[in-house]
Amino acid sequence: MSDDLNPVENMRKVRFNSIWLVPLIALIVAAWMLYQNWSSQGPVITLVAANADGLEVGKTKLKSRNVDVGRVIDIRLSEDYENAVIQVRMNQGTDQMLKQDAQFWVVKPRIGKEGVSGLGTLLSGAYIDMTPGESGDIQTRFTILDQPPLAMENEGIRVKLVSLKGAKLDVGAPVHFRGYEVGYIENVGFDANRKAITYQLVIRSPYDALVNSAVQFWVTPGVSFKSSASGFEFSFDSLETFLSGGISFSLPIGRPAGDTVADLSEFQLFDSKESADNQVYDEFIEYVFLFDANLSGLYPGAAVEFRGVRIGTVMEVPFSGISMTSLSKLDTPVIPVLARIEPQRLNTPDMPDVMSLSQWNAMLEDRMEKGLRASLVIGNYLNAAKVISLDFMDTPSPIRWREFEGYDVFPTAPNSLANIESKISLMLDNLAQVPLQKTFNQLGNTMSEVDTTLQRLQQVSDSVRKLVDKSETQQIPADLSAAIRELNQTLETYQADGLIGQPLRQNLVSLDRALNELQPLLRQLRENPNRLIFDSKPKVDIQPRAAQ
Structure with missing residues (x-):
């Protein structure tokens, strides 16, 4: 019987080969890895962003507190092509x-309120960071924030600011009190009705006690350069403020603290601290100054001074409240300037006698009658900034306007520069009246005479030169020298040791000796002149008496 007819024996010949264990083990391992991968994966979430700058499929990670919690698996455009849709596989x-309040944002190099951040992503690439949600239902679709979220403090106070001037500040910019950071900008908006930028600030506790109804807020620029009548001012704030700007607030000097404010109270945001300080003076008297002068260098915010002491502020240059039609009807071309006198700059709360606005108004009216006038003066010659100066004039011009189109007018006077210009103009006019042509003609005649005189002097000089060059003239010095030598020889004979001088000296000595010898004889003749004729009697010697 053949082998095909014996199946039992054929089955005995089939043996198990160990080579089949290799693919079997590989299959088991692959199945196990697939199970492990599937069991370790979390849900797939969808993130919507304005763009996918810096994100890559399979490389970009999702982190929370710097721990990997997912990876980007797909990036595509939305159906309306307006956004980028990013799918992330969570762990x-x-x-x-x-949960619903989870937040996502892209970490990359940024410059913000905390300085420069995300420099580590320059080498590793951008990644997505998140803060886990704490409340709400679990979701799988979120929107990526444009900026990293701020740490929200529950304690403190929130205030609202309205800015009519200045540039926009970013969310997260710091809020300072006397240079110390006490809060940050939480939200930025725009009020279309008031055409103003609105800010919502968070003032952290316990610094919220510094906020009251009397405080003022102003923009803190990182770097500021200002030119005014006080000079050039340059200030540099902290690096944080330099990068993102900021807001400062404080209580004005000399002003008492106000009442406690409620949450979301509204304040005005000023563009500078100077503007904020000027708004403290809420009691003022407005005047219109009609200047017949050049207003270059006078700007809003300039000072109104009385003999160097600031008493007011310039508000508008030129003042638009007065129509140009009314000004064109005047016989003198003038430019209106709106300024105000602020008595509170001189009235302090601790003064016993504080004048009211009506008293100040009456006093100013009286001083105007006595010669108080306003003029433009240069406050700083480096930048030609001008201020309005009030002072009394010796010969004030008459007051032409008390009121103009409903506004009180402060009388003005020509400024010092205008006086200088008028004096220079008068000097030039007088100079123009000088007979310059006649003077120049006389000067020409004089120059001709001088030229003739110089020619004659030249002729005389030539004659003297010819006279000196003659041999006879050159002989004169030799003859004069010989005469001088002969004179010296003659004088030497009359000297003490000379031929004539020595005998003369001896004779004088003999004569002096003879005169000395004749002195006694001459003295006797003076006492008794007849002695030359009669002999003198001999005198008897006096005999002394003997003692008794």
Whole structure:
């Protein structure tokens, strides 16, 4: 019987080959890895962003507190092509992080309120960061924030600011009190009705006690350069403020603290501290100054001074409240300037006698009658900034306007520069009246006479030169020298040791000796002149008496 007819024996010949164990083990391992991968994966979430700058499929990670919790698996455009749709595969056990208040943002190099951040992504690339949600239902679709979220403090106070001037500040910019950071900008908006930028600030506790109804807020620029009548001012704030700007607030000097304010109270945001300080003076008297002068260098915010003391502020240059039609009807071309006198700059709350506005108004009216006038003066010659100066004039011009189109007018006078210009103009006019042509003609005649005189002097000089060059003239010095030598020889004979001088000296000595010898004889003749004729009697010697 053949082998095909014996199946039992054929089955005995079939043996198990060990080579089949290799693919079997590989299959088991692959199945196990697939199971492990599937069991370790979390849900797939969808993130919507304005763009996918810096994100890559399979490389970009999703982190929370610098721990990997997912990875980008797909990036595509939305159906309306307006946004980027990013799909992220979360790790296992991250379901509870995906609650409604979870926040996502892209970490990359940024310059913000905390300085420069995200420099580590220059080498590793951008990644997506998140803060786990704490409340709400679990979701799988979120929107990526444009900026990293701020740490929100529950304690403190929120205030609202309205800015009519200045540039926009960013969310997260710091809020300072006397240079110390006490809060930040939480939200920025725009009020279309008031055409103003609105800010919502968070003042952290316990610094919220510094906010009251009397404080003022102003923009703190990182770097500022200002030119005014006081000079050039340059200030540099902190690096943080330099990068993102900021807001400062404080209580004005000399002003008492106000009442406690409620949450979301509204304040005005000024563009500078100077503007904020000027708004403290809420009691003022407005005047219109009609200047017949050049207003270059006079700007809003300039000072109104009385003999160097600031008493007011310039508000508008030129003042638009007065129509140009009314000004064109005047016989003198003038430019209106709106300024105000602020008595509170001189009235302090601790003064016993504080004048009211009506008293100040009456006093100013009286001083105007006595010669108080306003003029433009240069406050700083480096930048030609001008201020309005009030002072009394010796010969004031008469007051032409008390009121103009409903506004009180402050009388003005020509400024010092105008006086200088008028004096220079008068000097030039007088100079023009000088007979310059006649003077120049006389000067020409004089120059001709001088030229003739110089020619004659030249002729005389030539004659003297010819006379000196003659041999006879050159002989004169030799003859004169010989005469001088002969004179010296003659004088030497009359000297003490000379031929004539020595005998003369001896004779004088003999004569002096003879005169000395004749002195007694001459003295006797003076006493008794007849002695030359009669002999003198001999005198008897006196005999002394003997003692008794």
